[in-house]
Amino acid sequence: MKTKGALLWEPGTDSGWSVEEIEIDPPKRREVMVRLAASGLCHSDQHLDDGVIPLGWAPVLGGHEGAGVVTEVGPEVDDIEVGDHVVLSFLPSCGKCAMCVAGQSNMCALGAGVLGGTAPDGTHRVHARGKGVGCMSFLGTFAPYVCAPVDAVVRIADDIPLDKAALIGCGVPTGWGSAVYAAETRIGDIVVVVGIGGVGINAVQGARHKGARHIVAVDPVAFKREQALSFGATHAVSDYGEAAEVVAGLTNGQGADRVILTTGVAYGNLLEPAQQLTRRGGVLVVTAAAPAGQREVEFDLFTFAMSGKRLQGSLYGTTNARNDIPLLCDLYRTGQLKLDELITRTYRLDDINQAFRDMRDGKNLRGVIMYDH
Ligand SMILES: NC(=O)c1ccc[n+]([C@@H]2O[C@H](COP(=O)([O-])OP(=O)(O)OC[C@H]3O[C@@H](n4cnc5c(N)ncnc54)[C@H](O)[C@@H]3O)[C@@H](O)[C@H]2O)c1
Ligand SMILES: [Zn+2]
Ligand SMILES: [Zn+2]
Incomplete structure (x- = not known):
């Protein structure tokens, strides 16, 4: 599908984000397409631009804190269905590697590759200007749709507002x-x-x-x-x-x-x-x-x-995403965790550079990009 996303063509140079047309492929094996409600702005995306987190490849589609609704599932996906509400976890958990089975899924072997510049299978799901685009954390939530590995997708209850749930993809569990x-x-x-x-x-x-x-x-x-x-x-x-x-x-x-x-x-x-x-x-x-x-x-x-x-x-607050993301949703529902108050300002994707300026100026607890479909 054709849509738009926020890219860095020269990460590490403080160039700011370029919002432009991108093409996202349909989900392949063990992948799903998610229509995002919102994406949080985490300082780690700022670090792709300022070079604190060096990439060594480009371009990158930023964003790793999102939630939305599944619109399409690829082959061999039997645990997530179209219509499911999901949080995208900035670190996937495969459930099979030594660290996952030991209950330390923040150390998942698959997660160790999130800054590798491709989908887990070594190919690109996003393209721009005729080039393959790497996605932050296998995700790239600075676009209204994400083709995500199912290992990075955690189903949540339908009554949790998705724009708030987006923050449970990184900042909330990490802190x-x-x-x-x-x-x-x-x-x-x-x-x-x-x-x-x-x-x-x-x-x-x-x-x-x-x-x-x-x-x-x-x-x-x-x-x-x-x-x-x-x-x-x-x-x-x-x-x-x-x-x-x-x-x-x-x-x-x-x-x-x-x-x-x-x-x-x-x-x-x-x-x-x-x-x-x-x-x-x-x-x-x-x-x-x-x-x-x-x-x-x-x-x-x-x-x-x-x-x-x-x-x-x-890393990721030493949480286990599949346990802790639904737990944090429940704590929110029962009034024991504040999410609404975390969002100081919302932005359109086109205003992403202003949103990062506001982060650097200390104006927001969290800024959030809202997608209207
Ligand atoms: N370990 C992980 O898994 C993980 C996950 C997410 C983010 N992070 C990292 O966590 C850090 C925080 O991310 P964020 O999104 O909350 O950033 P943020 O920009 O929202 O917040 C940083 C805060 O630090 C304050 N600050 C700066 N210098 C300070 C100082 N010397 N003393 C006291 N306060 C100071 C700023 O005023 C700001 O309020 C970043 O480095 C980010 O990359 C790590
Ligand atoms: Zn983050
Ligand atoms: Zn694993």
Whole structure:
């Protein structure tokens, strides 16, 4: 089918997105076509443009946070039907590889290839200007339709509004799971979340779910701090210095139980102050993407080892998409998870460059592209 999508022809050069005609092939084996209601804008797509996440191939159709209705199924799809409401998961889970069967589907072997530039079978599903187009996360939600591997498609109940459900394809589980699973937050913990974007605000929600006593949100932008308080943070401060004062006061100088790094970029100088906020035996979670290739990190390794702290990477919040996407939908339905309030502004696909400017300017918790069909 012919439609339009937002492409980068020179990723990593801050060129901005080109909205132009694309052709999407019908689904092949174990693939489905999804008519999207909406696509969230995650900072990881911004990183394709600014080069924090380098690709080494082009062009790319961006976007990896979407939800919609299945319009067509390819051969050998027996678990999804036309008309199903689905969330597209930014990491697929094949259900068969060693990590999937061990219950760590965020580490799925298929998922390891999402930035490879083709569909899982090595061919292209999207074409533009006569060239094969690679899709972010095997998806490419910056277009009204996505031809997706069925392994990246999770069916949800029909009553969940799809434009809100789109955010459960990346930002919500990544942030929520960073607090719930990666940080292993416990009742009564003091949790610090550094960076209150679409990911960090959901770390605040996750920490609240696990019964944190105090949640300290750190963000230089006043709007983000206000939002953090309305999502359950008990304190909101603008930088590490203020956070250190608040945490010292709350913990009698001991430090926070969990510190979660969800800034737009994980620069190397952000680690040591985060460690200093973390108590002896506490956990420091890194969810934010660092510039690939960054090797210089400020980190007091002596103190780290001798105070028994844990440094924990967090991919997709260590969630299991097939379990956690329906769970998060249920938590939303029962009023225990905020989704509506995550969406600060909506945009048309044609205004995608404005939407990313607004992200960089700190204006949105999440901006969302709405598709009307
Ligand atoms: N690990 C994963 O699986 C995964 C998944 C999704 C996104 N990410 C990454 O998570 C990060 C956050 O994504 P997002 O969509 O929430 O971004 P975002 O742009 O919506 O939010 C980032 C926030 O960090 C704040 N910030 C920037 N510098 C800061 C500092 N020094 N101290 C405190 N706050 C600071 C900004 O003001 C902003 O509010 C990105 O690096 C993204 O690539 C990782
Ligand atoms: Zn994302
Ligand atoms: Zn797998």
